């Protein structure tokens with residue numbers, strides 16, 4: 625993967641960035657995504673935000689070596705702290721982290737979301753954390769994708785601010801309203817695997833002396849949701 629040839633995962637992520645929008649890629653590592661989007665002419669201005677020194681240096685070198693310093697600002701900082709009001713950022717991308725971490729980044733500095741029109745989020749795990757965050761903060765899901773690359777399954781969530789209160793069902797929160805309707809082969813593989821996993825855990829807890837009623841009830845609820853949707 626490089627700034628010209630993104631992974632299938634990042635290519636799908638960047639496909640949700642509206643043409644011409646000003647973007648911030650938080651947790652940018654090598655700044656591949658902003659470099660790709662700028663080089664393709666998809667966007668004119670991007671922030672590549674990184675909190676860790678090594679990836680920050682890699683991103684800085686990458687942007688300098690491609691002579692993109694006028695269009696891509698590489699900034700070191702935690703989460704949304706790298707965004708300033710005058711940047712007028714319209715789309716924020718946060719990819720390749722866990723859902724809980726992405727949620728904590730959004731919650732830590734929610735004032736920075738004022739004026740933002742779209743979030744493109746790609747959690748490696750726990751996507752339900754982001755659907756739940758969206759529900760609580762009135763960011764509606766407008767698209768979802770699930771894909772498999774190098775034997776790993778990724779979900780991409782696209783959210784936009786909503787005027788209306790949002791209420792998702794337990795199934796929609798866990799599985800994704802778009803994904804559960806589409807029920808693709810990758811979706812079925814992911815949740816079939818989780819189902820077996822959870823049934824295994826359930827059997828182990830059942831067989832043990834120290835039965836954890838709360839954990840069993842939680843597992844049971846999730847198993848029933850998945851069985852119902854996969855049926």
Ligand code: SAM
Nearest residue numbers: 650651652653673674675676679702703719720
């Ligand atoms: N976004 C790229 C991708 O999807 O391929 C890189 C993903 S990499 C696994 C996650 C990056 O996020 C790391 O470079 C890490 O240092 C950075 N990161 C983690 N927490 C962060 C935070 N709070 N603020 C900014 N960057 C963060």
